[in-house]
Amino acid sequence: MFRQAEWIGCNGMGEICPEFMREMAFESPVREATLFISAIGVYEAYLNGERIGDFVLAPGCTVYRERLQYQIYDVTPLMKKDNILTVTVGTGWHRGRISARSKQINQMPGAVIARLEVVLEDGRTQIIVTDGNWKVRKSRILFSDLYDGETYDASSPEDAYQEVKVLADLDKKQLIPQEGEKICEQERLKPVGYFVTPAGERVIDFGQNLAGYVEFHVKAKKGDKIVISHAEILDKDGNVYTENYRTARAKLTYICGEGEQVHKPHLVFYGFRYIRLDEYPGEPVPEDFTAIALYSDMKRTGHMECWHKGINRLFENTLWSQRSNFIDIPTDCPQRDERMGWTGDAQVFCRTASYNYHVEKFFEKWLADVRAEQYEDGMICDIVPNFWQMRRGSAAWGDVITILPWQMYLTYGHRTVLADNFEAMKKWVDYITGDSAVPYLWTCKEEEKKLWGKHYGDWLAQDAPYGSYVGATDVDLVASAFYANSVDILVRAGKILGKDMTEYEELYGNIVNAFRRTFHLETQTAHVLALQFGLAENREETAAGLARMIRENGNRLQTGFVGTPYLLHVLSENGYGNVAYDLLLQNAFPSWLYEVEHGATTIWEHWDGIRDDGTIWSKDMNSYNHYAYGCVMDWIYGVAGGIRTVEEYPGFEKVRICPLPDERLGWLDVSLETAYGVIRSKWSCKEGAEYKVRYEISTPVEAVVVIDGKEYQVGKGDYIFYGITPASCGSGSL
Ligand code: BGC
Numbered sequence: 001m002f003r004q005a006e007w008i009g010c011n012g013m014g015e016i017c018p019e020f021m022r023e024m025a026f027e028s029p030v031r032e033a034t035l036f037i038s039a040i041g042v043y044e045a046y047l048n049g050e051r052i053g054d055f056v057l058a059p060g061c062t063v064y065r066e067r068l069q070y071q072i073y074d075v076t077p078l079m080k081k082d083n084i085l086t087v088t089v090g091t092g093w094h095r096g097r098i099s100a101r102s103k104q105i106n107q108m109p110g111a112v113i114a115r116l117e118v119v120l121e122d123g124r125t126q127i128i129v130t131d132g133n134w135k136v137r138k139s140r141i142l143f144s145d146l147y148d149g150e151t152y153d154a155s156s157p158e159d160a161y162q163e164v165k166v167l168a169d170l171d172k173k174q175l176i177p178q179e180g181e182k183i184c185e186q187e188r189l190k191p192v193g194y195f196v197t198p199a200g201e202r203v204i205d206f207g208q209n210l211a212g213y214v215e216f217h218v219k220a221k222k223g224d225k226i227v228i229s230h231a232e233i234l235d236k237d238g239n240v241y242t243e244n245y246r247t248a249r250a251k252l253t254y255i256c257g258e259g260e261q262v263h264k265p266h267l268v269f270y271g272f273r274y275i276r277l278d279e280y281p282g283e284p285v286p287e288d289f290t291a292i293a294l295y296s297d298m299k300r301t302g303h304m305e306c307w308h309k310g311i312n313r314l315f316e317n318t319l320w321s322q323r324s325n326f327i328d329i330p331t332d333c334p335q336r337d338e339r340m341g342w343t344g345d346a347q348v349f350c351r352t353a354s355y356n357y358h359v360e361k362f363f364e365k366w367l368a369d370v371r372a373e374q375y376e377d378g379m380i381c382d383i384v385p386n387f388w389q390m391r392r393g394s395a396a397w398g399d400v401i402t403i404l405p406w407q408m409y410l411t412y413g414h415r416t417v418l419a420d421n422f423e424a425m426k427k428w429v430d431y432i433t434g435d436s437a438v439p440y441l442w443t444c445k446e447e448e449k450k451l452w453g454k455h456y457g458d459w460l461a462q463d464a465p466y467g468s469y470v471g472a473t474d475v476d477l478v479a480s481a482f483y484a485n486s487v488d489i490l491v492r493a494g495k496i497l498g499k500d501m502t503e504y505e506e507l508y509g510n511i512v513n514a515f516r517r518t519f520h521l522e523t524q525t526a527h528v529l530a531l532q533f534g535l536a537e538n539r540e541e542t543a544a545g546l547a548r549m550i551r552e553n554g555n556r557l558q559t560g561f562v563g564t565p566y567l568l569h570v571l572s573e574n575g576y577g578n579v580a581y582d583l584l585l586q587n588a589f590p591s592w593l594y595e596v597e598h599g600a601t602t603i604w605e606h607w608d609g610i611r612d613d614g615t616i617w618s619k620d621m622n623s624y625n626h627y628a629y630g631c632v633m634d635w636i637y638g639v640a641g642g643i644r645t646v647e648e649y650p651g652f653e654k655v656r657i658c659p660l661p662d663e664r665l666g667w668l669d670v671s672l673e674t675a676y677g678v679i680r681s682k683w684s685c686k687e688g689a690e691y692k693v694r695y696e697i698s699t700p701v702e703a704v705v706v707i708d709g710k711e712y713q714v715g716k717g718d719y720i721f722y723g724i725t726p727a728s729c730g731s732g733s734l
Helices: 309-325 341-358 358-372 399-410 416-435 476-498 504-516 524-532 539-552 564-573 575-584 594-597 627-640
Strands: 020-027 030-040 042-047 068-074 082-090 111-120 125-129 137-139 141-145 149-151 175-179 183-189 193-196 202-220 227-229 251-255 257-261 270-279 289-296 301-305 643-645 654-657 666-673 677-684 693-699 703-707 710-715 719-725 728-733
Touching: 030 042, 030 082, 030 289, 042 183, 082 111, 082 141, 111 719, 137 504, 149 257, 183 202, 183 564, 202 309, 202 399, 251 270, 270 594, 289 309, 301 309, 301 627, 309 341, 309 594, 309 627, 341 358, 341 564, 341 703, 358 399, 358 416, 399 416, 399 643, 416 476, 476 524, 524 539, 524 643, 539 564, 539 575, 564 575, 575 594, 627 643, 627 666, 627 710, 654 677
Parallel strands: 068 175, 149 251, 654 703
Antiparallel strands: 020 082, 020 137, 030 068, 030 111, 042 082, 111 125, 141 149, 183 289, 193 202, 202 257, 202 270, 202 289, 227 251, 227 270, 301 666, 643 654, 666 677, 677 693, 693 719, 703 710, 719 728
């Protein structure tokens, strides 16, 4: 693809982003023009002053050592007879502070590679590639870093062009065509408030936490300075709180030109709800500001609404946390000095994510990166790309390699995702087998059980001992339970792919037995995992035990990252649907609605991100935009609304619809767009009327509908299922 092209860079521009330029003139009009382009860093390209494409932060985020995406743009409409192509390159993930610990990639020069194929009206083809014929100059972006923000100077005259540096030694073999979705600008939000805080800060509130940037319109004098800080929350006194960004400065600086002007950052993004105008000429007019959300271009597939406003808000919060953290890779959070592709967070949330949005392409691209970062011995890194050069593969984090492909298979029904990941799954499982001292369990030494030891355990659980992030559930129990689950998934995947899985089936049986012999179930999460992964010797007793613990704890959960995703599921599957609803509808701390009632517009990382008295839990580990606990939404889709995949017919080719109404939700309307059409499940509870619950279910595929424990077969075609319990149920064609 880039055969004749060379990487081109520049000499000594320090922190200033270089702008590469190529002039070209054609003898006859252009019939067709295609640009292939990539960069070391992130780029923004213009042809004759018009932005090429709408991919922000291209070429995206991958394991650059092996996989660097290039984009292909049809630039025909932008072509003229005389043309100027410019490409500005920022640091992005590749060279920014975010990957500073990956010296191998981070210390590479900012560079661009491109090939422009032009077909003229007279039939001739002309190829223009990056080479010594390009020029470079300092752009107006004086500084650009994903963590620290961007500085733009609109006041100074444009710099003169100089020679480029041809980087003939730089490899091209890592270049691959774009696999993921493009990242682009999505919602535009106007301020909902402007105020001055008790500390005298001028603050604009966009009413919604998000990832993206602010665009503003300003009338200014040349040289006037605008400095904007970003924040997710206000502290208890109503002042801007930024400590939870840790070392990420997240500033926007703009040096104005003369007169009216509009500006937005180019090669960075921020996580924020509020902005503070640290410096701003004159009195700001809120209408002049717009927050622009930025995320991967995924198609929305899931919808949910019910009578309960708090639950609707919780759903919105989940969507916003997904949007904010699906910027080419699934991240933990979009604001602080992290924004990493944490594998644990991704596996926790992937089911909900795949219902909310069509994320097959997004995750398959990232899974290729997960495989690229897998260690020789099979260990799966905790973050992908492994920008921190960590060598840790924690239970429930590394298990992303089994859980995520399996979920993609269930939601979308394509075996290829299993085939592509099977060897990596097997290596992971074999790695665990080889890593444990005790056969059929995954155990570790006492000193490895400490914080930042081998595993994260039930991360951020409420039963964590004071001062620790690791919940009270024995990390060996957690690790062994996930070991069992990964082997189980491996066996299922292998069978689907027609492989002999006898050896792993035996291994699974042995793990189950060893688990039962070894562990006592003491915490909520221990009960949850035993039930979810089929490890409980006596399901009934275990479920009753869990329900009792929750009741004794005032209908409150204590689970963290590991237990929470399955908590409501194991309750409702074992006859405790009412307890599951109690937890869902709990509004005292810790609970989902506690956050909602404390003003959350996204999902918090920690159950008590803001305490009842307004104080803040911790500045270290306290993101207000962390999707993990948003995983509760898959219970609403799959249990409350009851739309379930059937393993034998993945991708919703056939479906089981088994709603679980509860009058405290009033009514519920859930829908899921699948490859076969939209499946919709609605119910409403009405006390004292002629019916208790009214169901309306429409499905474009064959379905088994379960109402009050009775099964109804619904044939293929668009059906509506209308039921009144306990009196009658029926179905018919739409
Ligand atoms: C991240 C988490 C992540 C965890 C692992 C945190 O810093 O934000 O979401 O999974 O580390 O320990």
